[in-house]
Amino acid sequence: MVTLDDVRAARERIRDRVYLSPCARSETLSRATGCQAFLKLENLQMTGAYKERGALSRLALLSLEERGRGLVAASAGNHAQAVAYHAGRLGIPATIVMPEGTPLLKVANTRSHGAKVLMAGTNYDEAYAEARRVEAAEGLTFVHPFDDPAVIAGQGTIGLEILEQVPAADAVLVPVGGGGLVSGVAVAVKALRPRTKVIGVQAEVLSSMLASLEEGKPVTLEPASTLADGIAVKRPGDLTFEHVRALVDEIVTVSEEEIASAILYLLEREKTVVEGAGAVGVAALMNQKVRLEGQQVVSVVSGGNIDVNVVARVIERGLVRDGRLVRIDVLLLDKPGQLARVSQVIASHKANVIEVHHSRAFSDRFGDTVLQLTLETRGRDHVEEILRALRERGYQVRRTS
Numbered sequence: 001m002v003t004l005d006d007v008r009a010a011r012e013r014i015r016d017r018v019y020l021s022p023c024a025r026s027e028t029l030s031r032a033t034g035c036q037a038f039l040k041l042e043n044l045q046m047t048g049a050y051k052e053r054g055a056l057s058r059l060a061l062l063s064l065e066e067r068g069r070g071l072v073a074a075s076a077g078n079h080a081q082a083v084a085y086h087a088g089r090l091g092i093p094a095t096i097v098m099p100e101g102t103p104l105l106k107v108a109n110t111r112s113h114g115a116k117v118l119m120a121g122t123n124y125d126e127a128y129a130e131a132r133r134v135e136a137a138e139g140l141t142f143v144h145p146f147d148d149p150a151v152i153a154g155q156g157t158i159g160l161e162i163l164e165q166v167p168a169a170d171a172v173l174v175p176v177g178g179g180g181l182v183s184g185v186a187v188a189v190k191a192l193r194p195r196t197k198v199i200g201v202q203a204e205v206l207s208s209m210l211a212s213l214e215e216g217k218p219v220t221l222e223p224a225s226t227l228a229d230g231i232a233v234k235r236p237g238d239l240t241f242e243h244v245r246a247l248v249d250e251i252v253t254v255s256e257e258e259i260a261s262a263i264l265y266l267l268e269r270e271k272t273v274v275e276g277a278g279a280v281g282v283a284a285l286m287n288q289k290v291r292l293e294g295q296q297v298v299s300v301v302s303g304g305n306i307d308v309n310v311v312a313r314v315i316e317r318g319l320v321r322d323g324r325l326v327r328i329d330v331l332l333l334d335k336p337g338q339l340a341r342v343s344q345v346i347a348s349h350k351a352n353v354i355e356v357h358h359s360r361a362f363s364d365r366f367g368d369t370v371l372q373l374t375l376e377t378r379g380r381d382h383v384e385e386i387l388r389a390l391r392e393r394g395y396q397v398r399r400t401s
Contacts (some may be wrong), residue, residue, distance in 0.1 A: 001243065002149050004191035007156035007184065010057040014154060016035035016224055017086070018052050019045050020239060023165035023298060028269045033285050034293040038166050040158065043274055043304030047085050047109065049230070050158060050302050051145070054180060055155025056086045058143055067092045072140040074098075074131035076124050076229050077106030078277075078303050079145035084115035095140065097131040099123050100211070103229070103307035123223040125234045145239025146180025155181045159188025162298050169196050170295035173281035175302045176200035176251060177210050177231030178241025185300070186247035197249045199290055201280040203228040204253040209236045209244060213251060217241075220323070226257045229308070230277030252289040257321065259283050264318035275306040323380035325354070327372065328387065331396040333370040345393060349386050352376040 021041045029037040042050035059071075070093035073083045085265045087094035094115040098107060111117050114387040120130035135142045144151060158181070162172060172189055174182040179200075186198040202210055205224040212235075220235040236244070244251075253386040254262075259276050262283035266274045274282075275380060281299035283289060319325035339356075346353060355374035377383050383399065390397045 002152045002187050006153040007188045010153035012156045013060040013293045014056045038298045040300045042302050047081040048305040051078040051082035054151035054159050055082035058150040059086050060266035061150050066141045070140050071143050072131050072135050073143045074128040077102050083143050084110045084113035088114040097127045099127045105307050106305050146178035147239045152180050152184045156184030156188045159185040163192050169298050171197040171292050171297045173199050173299040175231050175277050175280045176202045177233040179244050181237045183240045183243035190247050200248050200251040201284045202253050204255045206232050207253045210251040212236050217375045227276035252284050254280050254283040258287050260314045260317050263314045270310050273304045274301050275303050278303040323383050327374045327400045328385050329398050330371040332369050
């Protein structure tokens with residue numbers, strides 16, 4: 001098991017090369033959740049995620065012979081960038097194996113740090129298997145993303161910082177994939193402040209650590225696609241499983257819609273760009289997966305490396321969920337002037353028409369037409385106001401999304 005002394009030693013190894021990220025109090029999130037909410041902004045690291053801590057902690061312990069052979073790692077993105085960046089800085093050749101569906105931003109950033117990138121497999125576990133094959137074939141040194149004592153100790157430096165920045169923290173919410181981050185944070189937090197709860201958060205569709213705890217041993221789940229690709233791990237590590245079982249108070253899960261809403265919330269309200277894996281703690285807090293009202297709660301925002309195309313889709317989905325983007329069907333007589341009259345009603349209620357589609361073929365009666373409108377509104381109440389106004393003028397109207 002990793003100890004507090006190990007974490008403190010890791011801090012000395014990485015102190016001058018890793019950013020001391022802020023742990024900022026969020027007034028809006030505090031009001032929304034009823035607790036004192038703080039965000040540990042690891043998305044502000046040089047490579048956009050906390051993984052630098054564990055990677056550098058491990059690389060700093062390599063012998064000259066290991067450095068000379070070169071490194072290989074497997075990662076869905078953040079560990080890849082961290083290893084590539086610090087290996088490049090230290091003059092160590094690095095080969096990174098990434099799943100084929102890895103966001104393009106993460107692939108490009110990894111290559112930009114000088115690493116050789118190989119794309120293999122449809123998920124982390126398949127990329128991991130390929131990296132191990134490359135390790136054996138080429139005699140490279142493998143750097144594990146989570147199941148390594150030096151990596152766990154490096155991630156644990158976040159726990160030290162949290163208790164220095166929020167000394168009376170009652171709970172820390174930590175994203176969980178393979179378990180390296182939550183293991184390290186739990187080692188530090190439980191050693192220094194045992195009463196503070198450490199709560200892990202996983203994506204509902206791939207909660208391998210939770211399933212493993214329920215089984216009493218590490219188990220492997222079927223792969224699944226999730227917005228939280230950075231924690232999409234089918235099987236936790238053996239070492240991390242033991243740390244979580246011994247030190248973590250609870251594991252909760254969040255849905256894809258909850259993750260998307262948290263990403264949008266952080267972007268819109270906190271002005272912070274966060275990837276799905278980094279947003280799961282905020283998602284758990286916003287959706288009351290744990291009851292922490294009145295307490296000081298720190299959510300680890302573990303990374304911000306999200307593809308801009310994903311951001312666009314998240315924004316659209318979030319607007320639809322909040323009622324700020326809506327599609328309605330209006331049944332009209334197929335004669336001149338009808339579109340103008342409907343548009344006048346909508347304009348008088350200050351909604352914005354984004355898209356218009358006329359359909360005669362799919363109307364219920366001959367001589368009618370269906371007008372499909374996509375509207376930008378202020379929210380659900382505003383939508384109901386518009387629908388009511390149209391009905392009062394005799395239009396048959398229904399909301400389709």
